[in-house]
Amino acid sequence: MKTGLFGQELTIAEQLKAATFVAHARIQTSPFSQALVDCQLPLESYVAQLRALFVIHEELERALDNCRDERVASVWRGDMRRLPRLQKDLEYFQPRMVADLKEAADAAQQVAGFIRTKSAEQPLNLLGYLYVLEGSTIGAVVLKPIFARAFLLVGQEGLSYLHSEVPAVHVRWGQYQQRMNALRLNKEESALVVHAAKEFFAYVETLFQVLYPFKPESRVFQATSINPDAGQYPVPKDPREVEAAVKAGDICWERFPYLKQRYGERGLRFTRSDAAWLTTLAGCDPSLIIGQVRWLNRVLAGRGMPSIVMQVQLEMLVDTLVDAIPERRSQYEKLLLASADLLKLRRQHLSDEALLTLSASFDSAVGPELAAKFPRMGELIVCAVIDDQAGIETVAENVRQWMTDAARFPSEWIRAVESTLAQARQQAHPAKSAPSEHV
Numbered sequence: 001m002k003t004g005l006f007g008q009e010l011t012i013a014e015q016l017k018a019a020t021f022v023a024h025a026r027i028q029t030s031p032f033s034q035a036l037v038d039c040q041l042p043l044e045s046y047v048a049q050l051r052a053l054f055v056i057h058e059e060l061e062r063a064l065d066n067c068r069d070e071r072v073a074s075v076w077r078g079d080m081r082r083l084p085r086l087q088k089d090l091e092y093f094q095p096r097m098v099a100d101l102k103e104a105a106d107a108a109q110q111v112a113g114f115i116r117t118k119s120a121e122q123p124l125n126l127l128g129y130l131y132v133l134e135g136s137t138i139g140a141v142v143l144k145p146i147f148a149r150a151f152l153l154v155g156q157e158g159l160s161y162l163h164s165e166v167p168a169v170h171v172r173w174g175q176y177q178q179r180m181n182a183l184r185l186n187k188e189e190s191a192l193v194v195h196a197a198k199e200f201f202a203y204v205e206t207l208f209q210v211l212y213p214f215k216p217e218s219r220v221f222q223a224t225s226i227n228p229d230a231g232q233y234p235v236p237k238d239p240r241e242v243e244a245a246v247k248a249g250d251i252c253w254e255r256f257p258y259l260k261q262r263y264g265e266r267g268l269r270f271t272r273s274d275a276a277w278l279t280t281l282a283g284c285d286p287s288l289i290i291g292q293v294r295w296l297n298r299v300l301a302g303r304g305m306p307s308i309v310m311q312v313q314l315e316m317l318v319d320t321l322v323d324a325i326p327e328r329r330s331q332y333e334k335l336l337l338a339s340a341d342l343l344k345l346r347r348q349h350l351s352d353e354a355l356l357t358l359s360a361s362f363d364s365a366v367g368p369e370l371a372a373k374f375p376r377m378g379e380l381i382v383c384a385v386i387d388d389q390a391g392i393e394t395v396a397e398n399v400r401q402w403m404t405d406a407a408r409f410p411s412e413w414i415r416a417v418e419s420t421l422a423q424a425r426q427q428a429h430p431a432k433s434a435p436s437e438h439v
């Protein structure tokens with residue numbers, strides 16, 4: 001047990017503060033903080049910080065939610081979640097199409113990987129990481145007005161993550177410290193939590209180093225600028241194209257409520273960043289466009305998204321792009337070659353009429369209430385079977401598993417799913433060409 005100046009035992013909260021004091025001071029005097037105070041910090045540094053924190057909080061909050069350790073669970077509360085605030089801030093900056101910083105995006109992924117591995121090894125590590133991020137809410141009281149001044153932000157615009165009410169934030173911090181101090185931790189366990197906080201602070205310091213200053217070549221337009229969880233694939237530099245892609249993703253999301261019901265907010269972010277990547281293909285040769293779309297379609301199909309989703313997504317995308325920049329119509333319309341390719345393949349296996357009939361009979365089997373609550377599900381079930389027949393992926397089994405989960409759906413629904421699958425399998429013609437020719 002660590003002791004204070006007069007030999008008294010330090011609480012775990014005091015140990016954490018003492019052990020990370022120097023690292024915290026280094027962050028406060030870092031070039032990032034200096035540039036911020038001088039109103040010289042580039043907006044890229046702030047937005048890249050928000051994106052990195054998004055990736056980190058997402059991983060940490062997921063690990064905390066799923067943690068079975070009783071001591072960790074006694075400290076973590078759902079209302080400590082800060083991911084929704086980061087999401088709000090990123091949505092605020094989305095239309096400005098701020099470039100990402102490559103090294104910061106990489107560093108965030110590294111921290112997320114570190115949290116994943118270390119919390120699996122020893123869940124108590126999570127308490128060290130949580131201390132660092134929860135403690136930053138105290139500093140945020142000071143930081144929010146500085147960021148607001150530096151970037152001319154008003155109210156909570158782009159500042160939700162840093163926003164807090166005084167004295168509520170201090171009350172919350174005090175209660176958090178009480179929960180920490182009430183833990184029964186032996187000497188080794190306390191040392192482990194403190195070590196975890198120190199290690200985490202070291203990662204935060206590295207992050208701040210790459211956030212500012214940065215080299216010009218670190219500025220990248222990649223999918224992480226739209227969706228921090230995405231990989232390092234390119235997205236358009238033209239903000240009008242990005243906006244059109246995001247809009248197309250949102251329309252597709254509305255067309256297929258299945259996407260929201262199954263994949264949630266995270267799925268929406270991927271739909272948007274994938275649409276932005278698809279936009280970059282418009283500048284390519286038709287054969288490359290078709291090949292790349294088939295590739296992405298296969299990846300998504302493997303995760304339970306039948307090809308009709310990609311087909312509709314592309315059609316929406318061309319509409320929104322042409323609306324945004326009509327003079328590039330001929331370039332954007334090249335993307336329709338890829339949607340037509342998917343449509344043609346589907347029609348080789350089942351006619352549109354048969355698809356409509358099967359979808360309608362699914363809707364009447366589940367009844368108007370469920371059909372309204374889960375629209376277009378019959379169509380997706382049939383299209384999943386067609387994808388199987390076309391050798392795209394084993395989509396039907398993936399969709400079946402989700403759609404026949406008794407925790408989610410009533411028995412009449414599950415019976416209708418099984419029956420529609422069987423009918424679709426009967427009616428869809430087998431592949432005319434070898435699957436490998438398509439995928």
Ligand code: HEM
Nearest residue numbers: 016017024027028033131132133134135136138139142204
């Ligand atoms: C320029 C940047 C920062 C400033 C000006 C700042 C400022 C502050 C201030 C004024 C406090 C309250 C100290 C006290 O009451 O004793 C504090 C606490 C804290 N900050 Fe920061 N902070 C900054 C960055 C950060 C960062 C990036 C993190 C980590 C992600 C962080 C983590 C913490 C923690 C863990 C505490 C709680 C310390 C404790 O009482 O145990 N801070 N910060």
